Amino acid sequence: MSRILSAETRAIVNSTAPALQQHGVAITQRMYERLFVDPAVKAMFDEAAQESGEQPRRLAAAILAYAQNIDKLEALTAPVMRMAARHVDTGVRPEHYPMVANALLPAIRDILGDAATDEVLSAWGEAYWALAEILIGKEAAMYAQAESNALERIASTR
Template sequence: MRTASPAAMAIVKATAPALEKHGLAITTAMYARLFENADIAAMFDRAAQESGEQPKRLAAAILAYAKNIDKLANLGPAVARMVARHIETGVKADHYPYVANALLPAIRDVLGAEAATDEVLAAWGEAYWMLADMLIAAESQAYAEAEAA
């Protein structure tokens, strides 16, 4: 399982104020990119997208992650809810690169290249894959337990 370096964690924590201010714009831009893939778009609740509920939930989750990246135990209940929702909707490990490829450019699109430098995006890439690996492992275990039941 990948981990984010201390330097990456510090950068991610330092971006929390920008996420607080621009998180909804980032997640809205991310979903626009993600939904260019019709198969991925079909996995999502369209009503939650159109109402803005899903982008708001994701923006809040990303902000919580940024603020707690060095205290991941604080995120346990939120991670458990994400895993359960991902199991319900059929998220698999091979979906995570699509999200990374939509999220990281969305951060740059919204914040601009001066704020979302290569260093910032690299830190968020490390942070994304650290969380993705945790989710993938938990989801894999949940899928295995469901098959065994």
């Protein structure tokens, strides 16, 4: 079951959209710096996409889209499905989500400084986990389907 975000949380997250538009790439670059202190996590990512800046730009755009559409998440159905599929392709598991939260939220504060109040970070923490629950659910279904498909292939070769 996904979390229901309060109107206040949604309003705070939505109000950060202009800052995210301006500083989103710097936030995601900082987040990846924090995240990649763990070599095992870093190995899950396409190094070329990191070096070119493509991955930080894509993530910044996704975070901005989430902030802008926090009241109409149905607008994000296709991007969420693409993200979940990519996560399954790269082996993302539920235990990776706390690592990202622990890198993203401090990165927001690092880049936005005093504008990243405790209230803003709390709202983004709630919003992050609401989206993480959606992704984890979609990814679980995709992993289960892939396993089922593999078992069917094995059974059909016997």
